[in-house]
Structures are given as C-alpha cells and as structure tokens.
Amino acid sequence: MSGFSTTAIILRRVEYGDYDFILTLFSRDRGKISAIAKSAQKSKRRFGGILELFSLLEIEVGSSRSGGLLILKEAVSRNLFSNIRSDIKKTAYACYWTELINLWLEEGNTHPALYEVFGYVLEQLDRAGIDEEPLSILFQMRFLSIAGLKPNFESCANCRRPTADIDASMVFLSLSAGGVICPSCSGSRSANMKLSKGTIKLLQWMDGGDITKAGRIRFSAAEQKESLLFLESFIPYHIGREPKSLKFLKNYRRGPL
Numbered sequence: 001m002s003g004f005s006t007t008a009i010i011l012r013r014v015e016y017g018d019y020d021f022i023l024t025l026f027s028r029d030r031g032k033i034s035a036i037a038k039s040a041q042k043s044k045r046r047f048g049g050i051l052e053l054f055s056l057l058e059i060e061v062g063s064s065r066s067g068g069l070l071i072l073k074e075a076v077s078r079n080l081f082s083n084i085r086s087d088i089k090k091t092a093y094a095c096y097w098t099e100l101i102n103l104w105l106e107e108g109n110t111h112p113a114l115y116e117v118f119g120y121v122l123e124q125l126d127r128a129g130i131d132e133e134p135l136s137i138l139f140q141m142r143f144l145s146i147a148g149l150k151p152n153f154e155s156c157a158n159c160r161r162p163t164a165d166i167d168a169s170m171v172f173l174s175l176s177a178g179g180v181i182c183p184s185c186s187g188s189r190s191a192n193m194k195l196s197k198g199t200i201k202l203l204q205w206m207d208g209g210d211i212t213k214a215g216r217i218r219f220s221a222a223e224q225k226e227s228l229l230f231l232e233s234f235i236p237y238h239i240g241r242e243p244k245s246l247k248f249l250k251n252y253r254r255g256p257l
C-alpha cells in the first residue's frame with residue numbers, strides 16, 4: 001500500500017516504546033487501518049495533541065520502507081468533539097461506540113455507511129442539550145443492520161408467526177434465536193428478553209427512518225430503558241465480546257453507591 005490521504009476517526013491508541021503511538025483508525029476511504037505516529041508520545045508539538053480517541057482527522061500516511069506498519073505523516077483536526085470530552089456521560093457513550101466499531105471491524109474492507117453513521121452520532125453527541133440515549137439507540141440499531149446482525153422483529157424466529165398476529169402488548173425475544181419468539185414457542189426457545197410492541201416500532205424506525213429526523217423521536221422512559229437493555233445485551237451476544245467501555249457505561253448509569 002503506497003501513501004494516501006483520507007479522513008479518519010481514531011479507534012484505539014497504544015503507547016509504543018517511549019516515543020511513539022500505534023493508532024488504529026477507521027478511515028473513510030480504506031476502512032480500518034493501523035499506523036505508527038512517530039515521536040507523538042514524546043513531543044506534543046509533533047501532532048499538536050490531537051491524537052485522541054474518536055478524534056476526526058484529515059490524515060496523510062505513507063508506507064515504511066520495510067513494508068510494515070503505515071506511518072502517520074500529517075494529521076489535521078476536523079473535529080475533536082471537545083464538548084463530548086468535557087462530559088463524562090457523553091464520553092462514556094462515545095467510547096462504547098468507538099470500542100464496538102473497533103471490535104467488529106476488520107482491516108481491508110471499507111464501510112462508508114458505518115463511517116457516515118459514526119461521524120453523524122459523534123457530531124450530534126457533541127451538541128449541547130442533546131439526549132445521549134436515543135442517539136445510542138440509533139447508533140446501535142444502524143450498527144446491527146450494517147453488520148448483518150439485525151434483530152428479527154417481524155416474525156417468530158421459530159414458527160414464523162408474524163409479530164403483528166401476536167395478541168399481547170409485550171413480546172418475548174431470544175438472544176440466541178436473534179429476535180421475536182411467539183408465546184407458543186417461548187417454552188421451547190430461551191426467550192430471555194421482553195419488548196413492548198411500541199418499542200419494537202421505535203427500534204425499527206431508528207433503523208430505517210431518516211437519520212436527520214431521529215433526534216426528534218421521543219421515547220418514554222420505559223421504552224428507552226427496555227431499548228437500551230435489549231441492544232446492550234443483543235450486541236455483545238452477537239459479536240461475541242462485551243466491550244469494556246459498556247461495563248463502564250452501565251456502572252456510570254447505576255450511579256455512586
């Protein structure tokens with residue numbers, strides 16, 4: 001891979017020796033890439049202190065002579081999301097989304113749709129007076145769709161009975177079956193979660209509706225709570241990992257003991 005320029009969001013930063021950082025980046029044009037930022041640890045001036053988690057940057061990278069890691073040559077800030085960084089709750093959400101993307105993405109494929117959604121939710125989260133929870137519901141629903149892990153809300157995963165025909169306001173779901181389980185099948189499958197039909201409609205809208213109108217969607221406290229509980233269980237189950245930052249987020253919500 002020869003040198004190139006792209007916009008990218010930092011997914012991970014690891015100290016390398018006494019001088020350098022190794023960065024994992026989600027780039028718009030090349031998907032997930034790793035690059036070494038030489039002397040970035042030693043000298044704040046080298047990159048102006050902008051190499052922080054979830055910073056949106058314009059970068060120029062070159063390949064090393066040995067053909068190993070890419071080398072970060074230049075980085076210019078496009079958005080450092082300073083309002084997110086000054087707020088612990090916003091930071092907790094941004095770190096969760098960032099870690100989730102890093103866990104799921106593999107190097108070598110571009111994901112323009114996911115890149116757009118990630119940039120959009122970070123931009124919104126950075127605004128004052130925005131509710132974090134609906135944004136996280138939006139991000140998680142779109143992430144699941146793009147990752148091909150979308151929950152099946154339309155019909156029973158076991159007998160295909162349409163959800164609309166289930167005569168109950170609360171519907172059972174099974175993590176292992178990937179979606180709705182009707183009452184007749186709930187004994188035979190591990191139906192371990194519940195959502196109201198109203199919440200399911202909202203989740204479907206968050207996945208398929210106009211993203212720029214998503215901020216106006218109003219969730220009741222109960223709908224919001226069950227949406228977050230469902231998504232924050234469904235995603236770790238299906239990607240096979242529990243992001244560390246999700247544990248932090250859950251602890252933060254519980255508040256001080």
Ligand SMILES: [Zn+2]
Nearest residue numbers: 156159182185
């Ligand atoms: Zn069934």
